[in-house]
Amino acid sequence: MRVNSPPFPAHNLIESAQHWAAAQPSKIVYTFLVNGEEQEQNLTYSQLDQQARIIAGRLQHDLLPGDRVILLFPSGLEFIVAFLGCLYAGMTAVPMPEPLQERHVLRVRSIVEDAQSRLILTSKRLLSQIQLWQSRNPELQTLDFRAIDEIETYWADRWQAPALDEHSLAGRPAFLQYTSGSTGVPRGVMITHDNLFANCRMSSESFFIDDSTVMISWLPLFHDLGLISMILLALFAGCRTVFMSPFAFLQKPLRWLRAVSRYRGEVSGGPNFAFALAARKFNSEQCADLDLSSWRVAFNGAEPVRAATLAEFSQCYAPYGLSPLNLAPCYGLAEATLMVSFGVVGRGYIVYEADSQAFLQRRLRPAAAGRPALTLIGCGDIDRFDQQICLVDPDTNRLCEADEIGEIWVAGRHIARGYWGKPEETAAVFHAVPSAPDGRPELAEMHGPFMRTGDLGFIHQGQLFIAGRLKDLIIVDGNNHYPQDIELTVEEAHPAVRKGCTAAFSIDRDDQEQLIVVIELRAKVTDVDLPTIEQTITSAISKQHGLRLAELAYIREGTIPKTSSGKIQRRACRTAYLANRLSLWQAANSPVVASSPTS
Numbered sequence: 261m262r263v264n265s266p267p268f269p270a271h272n273l274i275e276s277a278q279h280w281a282a283a284q285p286s287k288i289v290y291t292f293l294v295n296g297e298e299q300e301q302n303l304t305y306s307q308l309d310q311q312a313r314i315i316a317g318r319l320q321h322d323l324l325p326g327d328r329v330i331l332l333f334p335s336g337l338e339f340i341v342a343f344l345g346c347l348y349a350g351m352t353a354v355p356m357p358e359p360l361q362e363r364h365v366l367r368v369r370s371i372v373e374d375a376q377s378r379l380i381l382t383s384k385r386l387l388s389q390i391q392l393w394q395s396r397n398p399e400l401q402t403l404d405f406r407a408i409d410e411i412e413t414y415w416a417d418r419w420q421a422p423a424l425d426e427h428s429l430a431g432r433p434a435f436l437q438y439t440s441g442s443t444g445v446p447r448g449v450m451i452t453h454d455n456l457f458a459n460c461r462m463s464s465e466s467f468f469i470d471d472s473t474v475m476i477s478w479l480p481l482f483h484d485l486g487l488i489s490m491i492l493l494a495l496f497a498g499c500r501t502v503f504m505s506p507f508a509f510l511q512k513p514l515r516w517l518r519a520v521s522r523y524r525g526e527v528s529g530g531p532n533f534a535f536a537l538a539a540r541k542f543n544s545e546q547c548a549d550l551d552l553s554s555w556r557v558a559f560n561g562a563e564p565v566r567a568a569t570l571a572e573f574s575q576c577y578a579p580y581g582l583s584p585l586n587l588a589p590c591y592g593l594a595e596a597t598l599m600v601s602f603g604v605v606g607r608g609y610i611v612y613e614a615d616s617q618a619f620l621q622r623r624l625r626p627a628a629a630g631r632p633a634l635t636l637i638g639c640g641d642i643d644r645f646d647q648q649i650c651l652v653d654p655d656t657n658r659l660c661e662a663d664e665i666g667e668i669w670v671a672g673r674h675i676a677r678g679y680w681g682k683p684e685e686t687a688a689v690f691h692a693v694p695s696a697p698d699g700r701p702e703l704a705e706m707h708g709p710f711m712r713t714g715d716l717g718f719i720h721q722g723q724l725f726i727a728g729r730l731k732d733l734i735i736v737d738g739n740n741h742y743p744q745d746i747e748l749t750v751e752e753a754h755p756a757v758r759k760g761c762t763a764a765f766s767i768d769r770d771d772q773e774q775l776i777v778v779i780e781l782r783a784k785v786t787d788v789d790l791p792t793i794e795q796t797i798t799s800a801i802s803k804q805h806g807l808r809l810a811e812l813a814y815i816r817e818g819t820i821p822k823t824s825s826g827k828i829q830r831r832a833c834r835t836a837y838l839a840n841r842l843s844l845w846q847a848a849n850s851p852v853v854a855s856s857p858t859s
Contacts, residue, residue: 272453280498281309296508296515303337315345317415325350328377334358335505339481342381350422353435355482384409429454437594448680449594458673459597460496462645466602467557471498476525478509485562488598513538521551529559533760535573542576553581561590564744565637591639597674601640601724610638620740622665624718638723647672652694659694668717669710734766736773753800756785761820763833774810819843
């Protein structure tokens, strides 16, 4: 029988981890697939608890409660131990991606300054490389790095459990999640112990997770989706997570599915691009012995969910035991700790065909036969948890009518405390209060305060549908256009365009908004192909969106601005375009193909 919450009194993940270390000390909680396949590194609950105490004892000796500690690790068990060590110590962890190049460490410097961190934890192996970079960069020499595998074991005996009362659970950050920066400058979201526990409970109840569950992951550990849904959720529920590095997955996407098959994984997922990549790399010969019948929750979130992707993925892997009913779209963001809404497990996903013209005016109307339509995916029920979700006109703060598309506002225990060191932004985003529309006094109870997501959406049949990012809207001739829809049109228009490597935005030129599209082309494209590619894309945009493409810019493979989690940074791309800083593409030693932009 499934148990949806811990069968013991716990108020935070420290208490959960210690309970499981005592109740099932020899059980493996984490298995890291070093090469993405069969080479394992395992960690039991008791080993995790002991190693966390070692780190926590040293941190408590050197720092003050609540101090921020940067975590700089590759994917692996060391990151998890360091993160839990920070929680055990009462410190605030600040996860960061592994620095693969010297310039990545320079970004760490800016996060250190913003978070006012006094210490950076890393591994002994990575520290030697960092010290080389430090020797060449004076601005890095003031940073204090410490390798966790050099901390003496006796510090475990000096550890004292932090005092986490009701006030500190709700107020003290457990960690700072620096946002991906897909729509602006990254900001440190303050996630409290209470936020973490509430969101883990939501995930556990949605996915019916108990201590017998096996989860499979390739997601980055420094990012909220991988960290909370795959790593911390195991500590909450007492189950096991088998994981590999994102690089192992990207090299061979089938490794993800093989891990589900080999370990009988029940819960696994990722952004839409992962499902698209796994479908694109499908090879029936390599899948001959694949068994996905155990996979009962295949969650899809963190970026727009595409109906075509779900259909293609299901078509490829349903013959190997994956039920299409187990594909579960979901929606969330760092400001809500992680998840806001989840697809219902075993029910399948809901599709809504919206009238395109009404949609552009932020009105919801089903598409009539023969009329242009947008296919949208429901991202889960809105009334399953102790939270409030409402749709608000972003210009007037008025609660939307039933047929309006509005900004998604959310309230609940899982909503973060705010942005670190940014009180004005915190007030604007996390303390919003809507006003009820005339004639609907029953909505006056939706008083908030709410967190403004910056995402547009609508509610249909109790499901939350995502329409796009508010700040990324393209407005031409008074009509609203969602960039992700234009990007999808471009990527489907011609096979030479790399999937997930397109950015659509508008610029103010000649006293009017003009549409610009930046694309990465596949390496085998030649200058002879370019006129055909441009004509095909221009025609598709005109036909499907009624827009004239002002310019199509080709850039080198692998250079489009993306966040650490793989999202297109449209604003960064627009800024680089206007500043002539895009890495423009050259084919067959021909001149650069793309005219110089003007601001």
